[in-house]
Amino acid sequence: MKIVKISVFQKDLPLSHPYWLSGGRLKFEVLDATFVKIETDAGILGWGEGTPWGHTYVPAHGPGIRAGIETMASAILGQDPRRLAHVERAMDLCLPGHFYAKAPIDLACWDIAGQAAGLPIADMLGGRDEEGTWIASSVSTGEPEYMLRIVESYRRRGYKAHSCKVGGDIEKDIARIRFLEENRLPGERFLYDVNRAWTRREASIVMNNVADLGITVEQPCETLDDIAALRKITSTPISVDESLVTLQDATRIARDGLAEVFGIKLNRVGGLTKAARMRDVALAHGMQIYVMATGGSVLADTEAAHLAQTIPQEFRLGTWACQDMLTIDMAPGQGARNVNGKLTVSDTPGHGIVPDDEMLGDPFAVYQ
Ligand code: MG
Numbered sequence: 001m002k003i004v005k006i007s008v009f010q011k012d013l014p015l016s017h018p019y020w021l022s023g024g025r026l027k028f029e030v031l032d033a034t035f036v037k038i039e040t041d042a043g044i045l046g047w048g049e050g051t052p053w054g055h056t057y058v059p060a061h062g063p064g065i066r067a068g069i070e071t072m073a074s075a076i077l078g079q080d081p082r083r084l085a086h087v088e089r090a091m092d093l094c095l096p097g098h099f100y101a102k103a104p105i106d107l108a109c110w111d112i113a114g115q116a117a118g119l120p121i122a123d124m125l126g127g128r129d130e131e132g133t134w135i136a137s138s139v140s141t142g143e144p145e146y147m148l149r150i151v152e153s154y155r156r157r158g159y160k161a162h163s164c165k166v167g168g169d170i171e172k173d174i175a176r177i178r179f180l181e182e183n184r185l186p187g188e189r190f191l192y193d194v195n196r197a198w199t200r201r202e203a204s205i206v207m208n209n210v211a212d213l214g215i216t217v218e219q220p221c222e223t224l225d226d227i228a229a230l231r232k233i234t235s236t237p238i239s240v241d242e243s244l245v246t247l248q249d250a251t252r253i254a255r256d257g258l259a260e261v262f263g264i265k266l267n268r269v270g271g272l273t274k275a276a277r278m279r280d281v282a283l284a285h286g287m288q289i290y291v292m293a294t295g296g297s298v299l300a301d302t303e304a305a306h307l308a309q310t311i312p313q314e315f316r317l318g319t320w321a322c323q324d325m326l327t328i329d330m331a332p333g334q335g336a337r338n339v340n341g342k343l344t345v346s347d348t349p350g351h352g353i354v355p356d357d358e359m360l361g362d363p364f365a366v367y368q
Contacts (some may be wrong), residue, residue, distance in 0.1 A: 001080050001116065005039040005368040006105075008069055009360045010062070013051065013297060014327045019140045021057065021165060021195050028054045031295050031322075032062025034364075035330075035355055036069065036104040038112060040081060046111030047353060048104035049303070050267050051296030051322075057195075058242055058268060060100035060294065066364055068101025073367035081109035082116055084273045099245065099270030100294070106271025107303050107351075114350035121306040122345050125276050129316075132336075132344030133308040136161035136191060136290065136318040138325065141168065144179035151180070158341035161189040161318045163218070167197025170206050177210050189317065191290075193218040196242055200226055207236040218263060219243065228258050239263050239290065250278045254285035261317065262287055266304050267294040275307055283315060292320040297330035298337070299353045305336040305343040306351060319343055330355045 013031040020027055033051040055061040069076075075094040079087045087109050091102045114121045122128035137154035139147050139162055151162050164180055166173045177192055184190055196219050198206065203220040211234070218239040221227055227238060240253055241263025253259050262282045264275050275291070282289050291308040293300035301321050308319045321338050323329070335353045336343040346352055 001040050001042045001044070001082060003038055003077055003079050003081055004041050005366065006069065006073055006076060007037040007039075007363045008066055008365045009035040009037070010066065010364045011035060011330070011360060013330075015325050016327050017140075017325075019138075019325070020142065026054070026056050033296055034062060034065040034104055035299070035360060036108050038081060038105070038108040040112060042116070044112050044115050046081065046108040046115065046350060047299060047355060048107030048109075048111065048271075049293075049296050049299040050100060050104035051294060051300055052100060052267065053295040058294075060268060064098065065101045065104065068095055068098045069105065070365060070367075071095050072101070072105070076105060077367060081112040084109055084113065088273050099274065100267050103267040103269075103271040106273050107266070110272050111350035118349050120345055120347050120349060121272065121303070121351055122309045125272065125307055126310045128309050128345065129311070129313060131313060132339070132342035133305060133316055134161045134189065134318040135159055135321045135338055135341055135343055136163045136189070138320060138322075139164040141165040144176045147176060147180060148183050151183075155185075157324070157338060159338075160187060160341045161191070163191045163193045163320075165195065166192050167194035170198070170202045173206050174209050177206070177213070177215060181213050181215065191216055191218055191239065194220045196222045200229055203230050204233050207234040211235050216261060218261075224249065224252065224258060228256065231258050237261065241265060241290070242268075244278065245269060247274065247277050247281070250281045254281050254287060260287060261290065263290045263292070264307075265292050265294045266307070267300070272303065272307055279307065279311060283311070288315050288317050290317050290319065293322060295322045297326065297355070298323040298335040299331060299351070299355060301343065302335040302345065302351050302353055305345050308343070309345050328359065330359055332356065
């Protein structure tokens with residue numbers, strides 16, 4: 001089987017409400033999504049999505065995905081999409097780094113490989129646990145009462161996990177965390193996501209102040225060196241996501257005990273092939289895992305849900321349904337949807353999603 005055609009589509013995905021990231025320093029209203037259709041000479045076609053959380057959050061941006069695919073297209077055409085490691089190596093040799101540009105290609109190839117084998121991607125990745133994965137909401141930062149109102153709106157949709165964005169004024173952060181913990185219901189799982197907004201000093205003050213609460217803080221500072229320094233002077237558990245980009249990052253974090261949780265984002269790490277290795281590193285070191293897209297439609301959420309559902313439940317903390325934050329649905333009636341606060345993948349071969357033709361419009365580029 002050979003890849004004979006790559007079609008790239010650009011689509012703006014509007015958020016239903018403006019969103020402020022930790023510290024309130026970044027505002028988002030629309031996501032720049034790239035959808036990729038890969039066609040083969042066997043008549044099987046697959047879809048992948050790459051949707052960064054805006055251009056300003058991490059070193060990944062929508063136009064970069066499309067430019068990256070243009071650079072790699074000649075190396076991808078002619079590959080057998082079922083040989084995922086061959087496709088991965090072809091892309092890595094053609095364009096070092098730029099994992100976010102490779103993810104939609106890798107994901108579309110997994111879709112094809114699953115269809116060719118007659119198996120859902122989760123079974124291709126080692127086997128699906130029957131139980132769905134808790135969805136963590138994404139709670140925009142603000143006054144404590146404002147954040148609680150957002151949590152309550154997700155509770156009404158069945159959510160039991162919430163990623164609450166903090167990381168501004170540290171006195172306010174301590175107040176936010178204490179207020180939200182006081183209002184956390186039994187059985188709920190809250191993650192306090194700083195998105196790199198604290199300095200080392202600020203992080204140590206907040207994390208030591210709230211150490212009695214037993215909370216987990218995500219990505220408190222900018223770099224892994226910061227987090228390594230922080231780990232020595234705090235006891236609050238840490239999740240790392242923005243600083244978890246390469247497999248080398250994963251092995252360093254795990255072996256050196258820099259964090260207790262991996263936040264694996266498929267588009268940041270380069271797709272399912274690379275993400276599955278990080279899953280294995282985490283499991284080998286007794287670390288728990290969140291698996292998410294960086295953003296996007298039901299397609300991005302479903303791709304992440306497939307990997308999530310291969311993780312044993314005691315290690316699987318949650319996933320995300322960015323689809324619930326958008327005003328449009330790219331694949332009505334398809335893919336993993338929120339049911340009682342969980343995403344569950346079906347046994348349809350591949351991921352089972354074909355985005356709506358009319359919504360996609362004409363391709364941005366076609367390579368063949
Ligand atoms: Mg995060």
